[in-house]
Amino acid sequence: MGELTSIERETVERASGEPMLDQVLAWSAVNSGSRNLGGLERIADLLTDAFAALPGALRLEQAEKVETVDSAGRATKIEHGRHLHLTVRPMAPVQLLFTGHMDTVFGLDHAFQETRWLEDGVLNGPGVADMKGGIAVMLAALKAVERSPLADRIGYDVVINSDEEVGSLSSAPLLARTAAGKRAALTYEPAALPDGTLAGARPGSGNFAIVVHGRSAHAGRNPEDGRNALLAAADLALRFDRLKRDGLTVNPSRIEGGSPSNVVPDLAVLRVNLRPRTPDIEAETRNAIDAMIAEVAEAHDVRMEVSGGFGRPPKPLTPEAEGLFNLVRQAGADLGQTIGWQASGGVCDGNNIAACGVPVVDTMGVRGGKIHSSEEFLIVDSLAERAALSALTILRLAGGAR
Numbered sequence: 001m002g003e004l005t006s007i008e009r010e011t012v013e014r015a016s017g018e019p020m021l022d023q024v025l026a027w028s029a030v031n032s033g034s035r036n037l038g039g040l041e042r043i044a045d046l047l048t049d050a051f052a053a054l055p056g057a058l059r060l061e062q063a064e065k066v067e068t069v070d071s072a073g074r075a076t077k078i079e080h081g082r083h084l085h086l087t088v089r090p091m092a093p094v095q096l097l098f099t100g101h102m103d104t105v106f107g108l109d110h111a112f113q114e115t116r117w118l119e120d121g122v123l124n125g126p127g128v129a130d131m132k133g134g135i136a137v138m139l140a141a142l143k144a145v146e147r148s149p150l151a152d153r154i155g156y157d158v159v160i161n162s163d164e165e166v167g168s169l170s171s172a173p174l175l176a177r178t179a180a181g182k183r184a185a186l187t188y189e190p191a192a193l194p195d196g197t198l199a200g201a202r203p204g205s206g207n208f209a210i211v212v213h214g215r216s217a218h219a220g221r222n223p224e225d226g227r228n229a230l231l232a233a234a235d236l237a238l239r240f241d242r243l244k245r246d247g248l249t250v251n252p253s254r255i256e257g258g259s260p261s262n263v264v265p266d267l268a269v270l271r272v273n274l275r276p277r278t279p280d281i282e283a284e285t286r287n288a289i290d291a292m293i294a295e296v297a298e299a300h301d302v303r304m305e306v307s308g309g310f311g312r313p314p315k316p317l318t319p320e321a322e323g324l325f326n327l328v329r330q331a332g333a334d335l336g337q338t339i340g341w342q343a344s345g346g347v348c349d350g351n352n353i354a355a356c357g358v359p360v361v362d363t364m365g366v367r368g369g370k371i372h373s374s375e376e377f378l379i380v381d382s383l384a385e386r387a388a389l390s391a392l393t394i395l396r397l398a399g400g401a402r
C-alpha cells in the first residue's frame with residue numbers, strides 16, 4: 001500500500017474483511033426481477049436487515065406508480081417494489097449520496113436463477129455483478145467508515161431502488177430529492193470493464209411510445225374512407241431513423257397494432273429509444289420529434305398521442321465530476337489499484353444524479369462482466385478490492401478532499 005494514514009489503513013482493512021461473498025450468495029438466491037413484486041419485497045427485507053448495521057433512519061419508501069402504454073394503446077399504471085432509503089447524520093458538514101438498485105433484468109420466467117462457480121474465484125449468477133455485489137461493497141465500505149474517527153464529519157443518504165433496470169421512473173423523485181445539495185455521490189454499478197475501468201461520460205436516454213389513431217374501413221369496398229394507422233407509424237419510424245446524427249442514436253424498436261387483412265388498421269403503437277450525448281442535442285431532438293409528429297399526423301390525417309420522454313438526462317464529464325474521478329483514481333493508486341475511466345454508451349441512475357448538479361462516480365461496484373445475460377459473472381476478489389477503494393474515497397471526502 002502507498003500513502004495511507006493509520007486511520008485509512010485500519011478502515012480499508014476493515015472494509016475488505018466484511019462478509020461480502022456470503023451476502024452476494026444470499027441476495028442472488030432471491031429473484032428480484034423488476035416486475036417480480038414478491039421477490040422485491042423479500043430482497044428489500046434482507047437488505048433492510050443488512051443495512052440496519054448502519055446508524056440513522058432506515059425505511060422502505062412506497063414506490064410511485066408509473067404510467068405506461070400497453071400494446072392496445074391504453075395508458076396503464078404499473079406497480080413497483082418499495083425503495084430502501086437510509087438517512088444518516090443530516091446535519092454533518094459533508095453530505096454524500098450512495099445509490100444502488102435491488103432489481104435485476106431476470107424475471108421469474110427467466111431460465112437464469114442460480115449461482116454457480118465458473119472457476120475458482122469467478123461466480124456466475126443473476127445480479128452477482130449488477131448489482132448485488134455492488135450493494136455488498138457499498139455496505140462494507142460504510143460499515144468500516146462508521147467505525148473510523150472521521151464518521152462524524154459525514155452525513156449521507158443511501159437509496160437502493162427497485163426499478164433501475166426499467167428506467168427508475170418510480171424512484172426518480174426520491175433520487176432527485178436525496179441528491180439535492182450533496183457534495184458527491186457514489187453509485188455501485190459494476191465497473192465498465194473487467195479490469196476495473198470506470199464509466200465516465202454517458203449519453204442520456206429516452207423511451208417514447210406514440211399511439212396512432214387512424215380510421216378503419218373495408219379494405220376492398222371503401223379503403224379511401226380509412227386512415228391507415230400502421231402506415232403512419234411506419235412513416236414516423238422512418239423519420240425517426242433520419243434523426244440519427246453524431247451525438248444521437250435512434251432505435252425504433254417495435255410497432256404494435258394492425259388489423260385483419262381486409263380491414264384498414266385504425267391503431268398502431270410505435271416504440272422508440274433515443275440516446276442524445278448532450279443536453280443541447282436532447283432539446284433539439286425533443287423539438288424535432290414534435291415537428292415530425294405534427295407532419296405525419298397531417299400527411300396521414302391521423303391523431304397521435306405521445307407518451308414517455310427522456311427519463312435519463314445526458315451525463316457529460318463536468319470539471320466537478322472530473323475532480324471526483326481524480327479523487328477515486330488517487331485512492332486507487334494509494335491502494336495499488338490502477339483506475340481509469342472511459343465514456344460509456346449505457347445509462348444508469350448516475351445520469352439522474354448528475355442532472356441534479358452533483359458530481360457522481362457511478363461504477364464503484366465490483367469487477368465482473370456479461371451483465372444482463374446468463375453469463376453474468378463476478379470476480380470475487382474485487383469485492384474486497386472495491387470495498388477498500390470506496391472506504392478510502394469516502395474517508396477522504398469526509399476529510400474535506402476536493
Ligand SMILES: [Zn+2]
Pocket residue numbers: 101130131164189190348
Ligand atoms: Zn445495474
